Amino acid sequence: MRILFWILIFFGTFSIMEFMAWFTHKYVMHGFLWHLHKDHHHKDHDSWFERNDAFFLFYAAVSIFCFYQWGFNGVWFALPIGLGILAYGIAYFIVHDIFIHQRFKMFRNANNWYAKGVRRAHKIHHKHLGKEHGENFGMLIVPFKYFKK
Template sequence: MSVLIVVVTFLLMEGFTWCTHKYIMHGFLWYLHKDHHDHDHEGKVEKNDYFFIIFAIPAFALMYYGSLQGFNYWFYIGLGITIYGFSYFFVHDIFIHQRIKLLRNTQNPYLLAIRRAHKQHHKHTGKREGECFGFLWVPIKYFKMYFKNKRA
């Protein structure tokens, strides 16, 4: 049952991430997210990086609270959120934005589709414009783009 809770939480985080990104990061917390779009910052750290802490606090709180209750479902919900957060860090910060140079020359259609969708998101530098607010779910048109190129 605990594995199911972790997996379901991980999957539900995609919808939560989409809503958070569109309505909070591109909403009232735009001042933290803005430098991620316009790259108006010095050094490697962006104000946008504070979201790591903002999202980690509830996940760790759930894990802590759940561990005090004998590792109940709260712990596994927090674990699912944490695993999603690590996945987000790996794909977004390491793979897409190349903060650590890995998978630079991948030919995997799914990874290329994620990269293209994110690039489409970043072509809009304003708060209100935008598309592709999700993370792991990629609109089908970006898959088609790379599968078509693979067959040609």
């Protein structure tokens, strides 16, 4: 029975992370920590790394804390929470940094309806170079109006 709970908690955490990514982006990255995020919209340096990359450290720390709670304090539900956060981070990195922004030259030829919709929605977000209009869409949940055949 515990395995079923682990699976539900894992997928629940993964789903909640989609909301957390939207919320953090709109109210933190385009809010009081804009100075860290603005180089993602308007590159002002020659480095491969961006100041914006620091945001992954927060969620990595939360995930590591969950692993610690599971491993050292026996909090059984902390493992699927930590794994759900980790899995979302990996999925986000693949979709956002590799697929959309091409930080590694992979998935360049993906042109199915879903890939085109995700790219289109993200491009609309990036047309605003300033702090205002920080609305974005989730990585996996993109409004259907962007999915055109």
